[in-house]
Amino acid sequence: MNRLVNLLVISAIVAAVVASFGYLQLDLHALVGDGGLGQMGEYAGRFLHPDLSTEHLRAVGHGALETLAMSGLGTLLAMVLGMLLALPAAGRFGWPLQSVARLLLNALRAIPELVWAALTVLAAGLGPNAGTLALALHTAGVLGRLFAEALENAPVEPAAAIRLQGGGQVAAFCFGTLPNLWPQLLAYSLYRWENNIRMASVLGFVGAGGLGQMLYTTLSLFQEAQASTVIMAMLVLVLLVDAFSDVLRQRYVRA
Amino acid sequence: MLKADARDPALLPRLLFTLLALAVLWPGLQLSELNPGVLLQAENREQIANFTRAFWPPAHDAEFLQLLYTATLQTLAVATAGMALALLLAIPTSLLASRALSLRAASRSGRAGGWSRLVRMPVRGLLIFLRSVPEIVWALLFVRAVGLGPTAGVLAIAITYSGMLGKVYAEIFESVDQRPAHALMQGGSGRLAAFGYGILPSAVAELVSYTVYRWECAVRASVVMGFVGAGGLGQQIDLSMRMFAGGEVASMLLAFFGLVLLADLLSRFLRGRLA
Numbered sequence: 124m125n126r127l128v129n130l131l132v133i134s135a136i137v138a139a140v141v142a143s144f145g146y147l148q149l150d151l152h153a154l155v156g157d158g159g160l161g162q163m164g165e166y167a168g169r170f171l172h173p174d175l176s177t178e179h180l181r182a183v184g185h186g187a188l189e190t191l192a193m194s195g196l197g198t199l200l201a202m203v204l205g206m207l208l209a210l211p212a213a214g215r216f217g218w219p220l221q222s223v224a225r226l227l228l229n230a231l232r233a234i235p236e237l238v239w240a241a242l243t244v245l246a247a248g249l250g251p252n253a254g255t256l257a258l259a260l261h262t263a264g265v266l267g268r269l270f271a272e273a274l275e276n277a278p279v280e281p282a283a284a285i286r287l288q289g290g291g292q293v294a295a296f297c298f299g300t301l302p303n304l305w306p307q308l309l310a311y312s313l314y315r316w317e318n319n320i321r322m323a324s325v326l327g328f329v330g331a332g333g334l335g336q337m338l339y340t341t342l343s344l345f346q347e348a349q350a351s352t353v354i355m356a357m358l359v360l361v362l363l364v365d366a367f368s369d370v371l372r373q374r375y376v377r378a
Numbered sequence: 379m380l381k382a383d384a385r386d387p388a389l390l391p392r393l394l395f396t397l398l399a400l401a402v403l404w405p406g407l408q409l410s411e412l413n414p415g416v417l418l419q420a421e422n423r424e425q426i427a428n429f430t431r432a433f434w435p436p437a438h439d440a441e442f443l444q445l446l447y448t449a450t451l452q453t454l455a456v457a458t459a460g461m462a463l464a465l466l467l468a469i470p471t472s473l474l475a476s477r478a479l480s481l482r483a484a485s486r487s488g489r490a491g492g493w494s495r496l497v498r499m500p501v502r503g504l505l506i507f508l509r510s511v512p513e514i515v516w517a518l519l520f521v522r523a524v525g526l527g528p529t530a531g532v533l534a535i536a537i538t539y540s541g542m543l544g545k546v547y548a549e550i551f552e553s554v555d556q557r558p559a560h561a562l563m564q565g566g567s568g569r570l571a572a573f574g575y576g577i578l579p580s581a582v583a584e585l586v587s588y589t590v591y592r593w594e595c596a597v598r599a600s601v602v603m604g605f606v607g608a609g610g611l612g613q614q615i616d617l618s619m620r621m622f623a624g625g626e627v628a629s630m631l632l633a634f635f636g637l638v639l640l641a642d643l644l645s646r647f648l649r650g651r652l653a
Contacts, residue, residue, distance in 0.1 A: 133652075143455035149528075199403070235598070235602055241619050246425060325514045361510070
């Protein structure tokens with residue numbers, strides 16, 4: 124019986140794959156044969172000569188810094204906003220606030236960054252400001268939920284000890300709960316930062332500044348040489364951020 | 379009687395650290411032109427309010443629902459077809475990249491020699507290249523190369539995900555117990571037979587669960603890729619947003635949530651069933 128169901132599931136998957144190809148009417152034959160592959164190869168070949176003139180490199184450098192600032196500040200804002208929402212979401216201020224905060228976090232998280240960016244561009248105009256806000260809003264939803272879970276799992280004894288000694292609520296949180304929580308919060312934030320540097324470099328596609336916007340314009344103008352420099356800058360930026368966040372993780376998280 | 383000590387012993391380092399962080403962040407603030415206040419300015423608030431007011435009621439006339447239905451189906455089909463193509467590339471490359479099938483390692487109690495590492499380098503490099511460019515950039519490129527529409531999305535998913543799947547598969551092959559495969563290879567069986575009978579049985583659960591999880595990610599990615607013109611729900615969301623049709627955006631976001639939820643449930647079911 125179990126075997127039969129498994130067989131049914133597998134044949135359903137195969138049917139779904141076949142149906143997808145049929146539905147999309149992918150003309151892979153035309154894509155590959157008929158000189159299609161040659162055309163694509165020619166298009167790809169135009170990326171092999173990146174534009175390395177000083178002027179363009181300077182523009183790309185500025186775009187990269189903008190992207191870096193967007194991702195860093197977006198993550199930082201999200202940390203603050205996420206922490207503010209995580210406190211009620213972990214049930215620190217009673218259940219009505221808890222359910223409201225959870226609903227808010229879910230809503231923030233459910234909307235993808237690119238949709239947020241399209242909305243913030245509408246509200247705040249073109250430019251990196253919109254991108255930063257979009258990243259901050261989505262990431263606040265993700266980090267808020269992770270922070271809330273970390274808060275719920277943090278040991279209560281140190282804070283309770285401070286409270287019993289006569290320390291205030293704030294002191295108990297800052298000196299009792301936070302030191303235990305800190306490495307985990309940092310680990311989550313670094314992980315999101317690594318995600319956000321990738322996202323920040325594509326948010327520009329909807330007009331939110333940074334390298335993405337440069338890539339979009341250069342590709343639209345069929346300037347493949349310039350576009351290929353931008354793509355390389357994106358890769359370098361991602362690698363650098365990954366390495367830097369790895370250093371921070373080694374130093375502060377595995378204490 | 380003990381006196382309460384209000385002094386914070388770690389005050390100085392913390393202050394210094396904060397000052398340093400602020401000094402680093404200041405240029406970033408300038409660069410990103412950060413100003414959350416713009417969201418609260420009366421003019422912009424009104425614009426957002428006008429836009430979001432149109433969200434209710436979500437558009438639900440028959441013609442639009444038909445469009446929504448085709449767009450959703452297209453998104454699902456893009457994710458599924460993209461995954462199928464990705465698997466076509468990922469399975470052979472993972473077999474080539476994985477050290478689990480190294481004959482040399484089999485005869486040296488699991489330690490691969492420098493030579494066998496070197497031979498596998500090009501395949502590993504290819505996988506790194508495939509997955510390090512984000513799928514939406516691939517989509518943007520393919521939209522230029524093959525035109526607007528779902529084909530670009532399928533190819534973008536196929537390329538990025540074959541890089542990710544190939545790498546993870548190769549690591550899964552290496553992480554399971556190597557002794558059965560080594561015994562088979564030393565007994566004189568071919569590499570594929572050693573893989574099929576020595577490694578696959580203990581790796582299959584993890585492989586299936588990771589593949590299904592990636593399919594779930596592909597569904598989300600194919601929505602986002604629509605924004606650069608790769609078909610499906612994303613393209614419709616982008617179009618409606620440009621036309622300031624709030625009601626349509628609202629119904630499509632709802633459809634997106636439904637789709638993500640559905641993919642989540644389906645992937646949980648499949649993992650429970652096959653893994």
